[in-house]
Amino acid sequence: MKGFREFILRGNVIDLAVAVVIGAAFTAVVNSIVQNVFNPLIGALFNAESLNDALVLSIPTLDGKSADVRFGAVLGAIITFLIVAAVVYFVFVMPMNLLKEHAEARRKAGESTAKDPETELTVLAEIRDLLAEQRAMSADSGTRRHEQ
Structure with missing residues (x-):
């Protein structure tokens, strides 16, 4: 039914x-x-x-x-x-x-x-770039702490 x-x-x-x-x-x-x-x-x-x-x-x-x-x-x-x-x-x-x-x-x-529609590949590339930026920023802040 x-x-x-x-x-x-x-x-x-x-x-x-x-x-x-x-x-x-x-x-x-x-x-x-x-x-x-x-x-x-x-x-x-x-x-x-x-x-x-x-x-x-x-x-x-x-x-x-x-x-x-x-x-x-x-x-x-x-x-x-x-x-x-x-x-x-x-x-x-x-x-x-x-x-x-x-x-x-x-x-x-x-x-x-x-603009070109977002695909999974472009979204994943943006996430990769953001993660790389965050790692670079956290590495920068870690070296500054050690210098002080």
């Missing part, structure tokens, strides 16, 4: 859950735009109420009925995909890429003006 609780409370699981919920809401908005704006406009070009009714090819069957091949529905699905991809790119991907570029540029500008 402890492992499950740790898994659930990880930040990336929470982020993923939020992304799924936002994605579902976003999908509903995009689908509404496509079905209520773009489909009627394209359907008007083909004298149909929507893309589902546009570009229909009726094929007669052996029993005297007909089978409808709906190329308009496929076109609608392609348009929906392209709109979703464009919105995701322009609303999410492009701004995030710009933010990353600006952050990287700021980081590089900060690196050129800032």
